[in-house]
Structure formats: C-alpha cells, structure tokens
Amino acid sequence: MSRTQPNIIITGTPGVGKTSHCELLATNTGLKHLSINQIVKDRGCHDGWDAEYKSWIVDEDKLLDSLEAEVPTGGYILDWHACDLFPESWIDLVVVLRTESTKLYDRLKARNYPEKKLQENLDSEIMQVLLEEAREGFDAEIVVQLRSDEVSDLEGNVERIEAWIENWKKDNSGKED
Numbered sequence: 001m002s003r004t005q006p007n008i009i010i011t012g013t014p015g016v017g018k019t020s021h022c023e024l025l026a027t028n029t030g031l032k033h034l035s036i037n038q039i040v041k042d043r044g045c046h047d048g049w050d051a052e053y054k055s056w057i058v059d060e061d062k063l064l065d066s067l068e069a070e071v072p073t074g075g076y077i078l079d080w081h082a083c084d085l086f087p088e089s090w091i092d093l094v095v096v097l098r099t100e101s102t103k104l105y106d107r108l109k110a111r112n113y114p115e116k117k118l119q120e121n122l123d124s125e126i127m128q129v130l131l132e133e134a135r136e137g138f139d140a141e142i143v144v145q146l147r148s149d150e151v152s153d154l155e156g157n158v159e160r161i162e163a164w165i166e167n168w169k170k171d172n173s174g175k176e177d
C-alpha cells in the first residue's frame with residue numbers, strides 16, 4: 001500500500017525523550033502520535049503485569065494485529081522502546097534517540113524507577129542496544145541516531161524530522177497504489 005504520509009518510529013531507552021519528541025512533532029506536523037505503551041494497556045495487548053519491572057508483559061502478536069488496520073495507511077509516529085517487531089513495509093524512518101548516561105540516570109531517578117530497572121536501562125543505553133536493534137531490523141539508510149541531551153536538541157531534532165517529512169512528501173507525491 002502506498003502512503004501519502006510517512007510513518008516514523010521514535011525509539012530509544014526509556015527516559016531518552018521519545019514522548020517529548022513525539023508530542024512536539026505531532027503538534028507541528030499533524031501526524032498522529034501512537035504511544036505503544038498506552039495502546040498495550042488500553043487495548044489489552046499483554047499477558048499481564050510484571051510487578052518487579054512495573055511494566056506490562058507485551059503480547060506482540062496482539063499488538064501488531066491491533067495496529068494493522070491503522071498504521072499501514074500512513075501518518076503515524078510510533079513511540080516505543082522497541083522497534084524490530086514492526087514490519088519493514090510499514091516504516092519510512094526510524095529515529096533512535098540517545099542520551100548521556102548521567103542525564104539518563106537523573107531522569108530515571110526522578111521517576112523513581114526500581115534500582116534494577118534503572119541499572120538495566122543505563123546499561124542498555126551505554127551498549128546502544130536500541131540502535132543495534134534498529135540497524136538489524138531496518139535498512140541502514142532509514143535509521144538515524146539523534147542526541148537528546150538538552151532541550152535545544154529536542155527542538156533541533158524535531159525541526160530536522162519536519163524537514164525530512166516535507167522531503168518525503170515531495171518524493172512520494174503522485175504515487176498511486
């Protein structure tokens with residue numbers, strides 16, 4: 001199916017700034033922000049609650065089934081800490097946000113993350129787990145890594161993604177199914 005609007009994944013370790021980026025980008029572009037955490041919860045795409053990690057145990061098949069009628073039509077920003085489950089055919093750009101570990105520590109600490117979960121997320125950021133996952137799941141040319149250390153990074157990143165969207169629309173205008 002050809003799309004008149006692109007689909008973008010904004011991914012990265014919890015606390016890097018995915019929600020902040022997605023909200024600003026959605027406001028500026030009219031693309032629809034899909035918080036996958038919220039969808040998992042609201043649409044019951046899970047096998048229960050993990051009390052230790054304080055998070056839902058996601059049922060990926062149910063999640064994909066639930067997104068299948070919307071996302072392929074285009075115009076969505078997918079906000080999640082994982083990306084490799086989404087079919088490549090759905091996705092036009094994958095943005096992996098990165099943050100200095102000291103800043104990430106402060107942000108997660110402020111949220112009262114359980115210590116084990118906090119350490120695992122810091123390790124994951126240092127080992128660039130999400131970047132590797134994106135590179136393994138998608139063509140290198142659609143994966144970009146952006147810094148999210150300061151508020152000015154957020155504004156600059158969103159401007160850059162907006163410019164990318166405009167170019168994508170020009171390149172894809174007039175294409176039919």
Ligand SMILES: Nc1ncnc2c1ncn2[C@@H]1O[C@H](COP(=O)(O)OP(=O)(O)OP(=O)(O)O)[C@@H](O)[C@H]1O
Nearest residue numbers: 014015016017018019020107148149150151153154
């Ligand atoms: N570029 C940035 N500069 C400074 N603070 C930031 C930046 N990005 C996010 N923050 C702050 O860090 C905290 C976490 O941001 P946010 O909720 O957007 O992260 P997230 O990646 O969506 O996390 P989660 O995966 O848990 O939903 C918030 O308090 C936010 O204001």
